[in-house]
Amino acid sequence: MEGQMRSNTATLNDLIEVLEDSIGFLELASDRSTSPDGLEVLDRIRRSNVSIISDLKAEVSLNGGEPISEGSWLGSFRHNYVELKAMLVDDPEASYLGALAEQEDRIVEAFREATLAASDRVRELAGGYLPEMEQLRRQLQDVLRLQIN
Template sequence: MTKTATTLNGLVQALNDGIDFYEHAARQTTNTAYQDLFLKMSRLKSMIAADLKAEIAHEGDSPDQDGTWLGSVRKGYADLKATLSKDSDAAYIGSLEEQEDRVLHAFRDALGGDQPPKVRELATRYLPEVQQMHDRMRALKKAKAA
């Protein structure tokens, strides 16, 4: 597997973790505004992941279709926190914001000078959207805490 495909697969896995987590959180909340937001975030991540998967396939490699085991653990931990919390939505939002931190960090790492040019190009293209998703969840987390 090329370095480009390996790095892009890492980004795809981080995105897939977020896709699954947002869809799960949308099913868990009864707040329709949160359901809509969570599903929108999932769709945005899916579109980015699809473009990255296309580039991986163009490289002649197989794109990852799943997230990581750590993403599954985080989702389970969020379920536990939500069960024990007075405000389950706040628990999910906090955990989703942490997931956004992970995705943002992965995209910023992909901008590094030692990354292949195609990786840097795609990370640069999608970093503004990734940053916006991160900022949206951070603002929602702060609003819930206030």
């Protein structure tokens, strides 16, 4: 039982971490976005991620675990890379949105993987949020398509 709880905590913390990584990209993209539709989608994604992070942290705490409090070092590296890359391209907004889209792909993949977890509760949580994550990713992809055209 203790091993399962540790595994649940690790899986939930992985989900928290990937969502926290996304918050940094959302802030970058929001700060540089000029599209009202884009800003609306970015705000919707940010609010959703913050809410899910809160729920997942509560679940980790309920299981006696310690919720992670920030994103990953790899997320920080990606964030800095995107900032540098944006300085070198003609359309920095597209660069930020593209990086955010890649991060949203990582989120959806992490939630899909969590639906395969050994714990019924982790599968239930991840499966419950997965449709929302997929919908938000589609909305972001729509914004990117509009921006390209």
